[in-house]
Amino acid sequence: MRALYLDTAAVAVQLLGDAAVERAWGGVSVLPDFEVGGLAAHLARSVLQVEWYLDAEIGDAEPITAPEYYAGLLGVTEPDSALNRGVRQRAEEVAAEGHAAVLGRTLAALGRLQARLPAEAGDRRVEALGRVLLLDEYLKTRLVELTVHMDDLALSLGLPTPVHPEAAFAVSIETLVSVATLRSGPLVVLRALSRAERQASDVLRVL
Numbered sequence: 001m002r003a004l005y006l007d008t009a010a011v012a013v014q015l016l017g018d019a020a021v022e023r024a025w026g027g028v029s030v031l032p033d034f035e036v037g038g039l040a041a042h043l044a045r046s047v048l049q050v051e052w053y054l055d056a057e058i059g060d061a062e063p064i065t066a067p068e069y070y071a072g073l074l075g076v077t078e079p080d081s082a083l084n085r086g087v088r089q090r091a092e093e094v095a096a097e098g099h100a101a102v103l104g105r106t107l108a109a110l111g112r113l114q115a116r117l118p119a120e121a122g123d124r125r126v127e128a129l130g131r132v133l134l135l136d137e138y139l140k141t142r143l144v145e146l147t148v149h150m151d152d153l154a155l156s157l158g159l160p161t162p163v164h165p166e167a168a169f170a171v172s173i174e175t176l177v178s179v180a181t182l183r184s185g186p187l188v189v190l191r192a193l194s195r196a197e198r199q200a201s202d203v204l205r206v207l
Contacts, residue, residue, distance in 0.1 A: 001136040001139050001140065001171075002117040002118060002120075002135075002136065002139060003118075004139075004143065004165060004167050004168055004171065005050075005117070005139040005142060005143060005168075006110075006113065006114055006117060007165050007168075008143055008146050008147070008165060008168040009046070009047050009110055009113070009142075009146060010110065011146075011150070011162045011164065011165070012043055012044075012046070012047070012146045012149075012150050012162075013044075013047065013103075013106055013107055013110055014162075015043075015150055015153060015154065015159075015162060016040055016043065016044060016102070016103050016106060016153075017103055017107075018157070018159065020157040020158075020159060021036065021040050021099060021153070021157065022099040022100075024036040024156070024157055025037040025040070025095075025098070025099050027156075028156075029152065029153070029156035030152055030155045030156045031152055031156075032079070033079060033084075033088055034088065034091070034152075035095070036153070036156050036157070037095035037098075037099065037102075038088065038091040038092050038095045039091070039149065039152055039153050039156060040095065040099070040102065040153055041091045041092070041094035041095035041102055042087065042090075042091035042094075042145075042149060043145075043146065043149040043150065043152075043153055044094065044102050044103075044105070044106040045090065045091065045094060046142045046145040046146050046149070047106050047109050047110050047113070047142075048094075048105065048106060048109050049128075049142070050109075050113055050117075050126075050138075050139070050142060051109045051112060051113060051116075053126040053127065053128055053138070054116070054120070054126060054135075056126070056127060057127070058125050058126065058127045058132060059127055059130075059132055060132075061131070061132045062132070063125055063132045063133050063134050063137065064131055064132065064133055064137075065133070065137050065178075066133065066137045066138070066140035066141045066144075066175050066178075067175055067178035067179045067181075067182055068182065069128070069129075069131055069133060069137070069138075069141055070141065070144075070175070070176075070179040070206060070207070071179050071182040071183055071206075072131065073129075076206065076207055077202075077205060077206070077207070117135075120135055126138050128141070140171055140172075140175050141175070143168050143171050143172050143175075144171075144172045144175055144176065144207075146168065147168050147169055147172045148172070148207065150162050176204075176206050176207070177189065177193075177204070179206040180192070180203055180204050180206050183206065184200070184203050188200055188203055189203060189204070191203075192204050
């Protein structure tokens with residue numbers, strides 16, 4: 001999981017470094033509430049946050065899984081929820097530093113993580129948004145964020161969406177389907193995947 005995360009993060013940083021990102025920094029993205037710079041900064045935070053959380057204090061709560069992490073978030077699919085307003089605000093704060101600064105910070109953080117993650121203990125825990133996860137479970141959530149927002153950023157710029165490493169997409173899809181199952185139950189998800197005439201609206205939309 002750690003090697004897969006690092007490989008995927010490297011692809012994301014390469015996309016962040018594309019000259020098209022810098023040119024379009026203040027322009028509109030495919031996400032209505034994000035400029036390109038804010039979207040790029042949000043993508044960068046999936047690298048920056050890993051290092052921040054590794055250095056932060058950790059509570060004594062029982063660790064949860066990656067699907068439980070997402071299933072427990074309130075307002076994920078509501079653009080104006082407190083959660084999403086906070087996401088945009090934090091991204092905009094990072095984006096205000098400008099493309100070169102964000103890219104430099106992210107490259108430096110990735111370099112440190114490449115040395116650090118393989119050495120972390122197998123039972124290493126982190127705390128994110130007040131919930132404790134094993135490190136490898138938290139990295140699954142970052143794979144979801146990296147794959148989803150690389151697609152958003154590439155589409156915003158008219159660039160091909162990176163589709164490698166393929167295993168990152170497999171982990172992301174598995175995690176998101178598990179979130180849908182936790183929220184709606186296995187039968188509803190089964191129908192959504194297999195029977196259009198029995199499909200409940202938006203069952204598989206979990207982000």
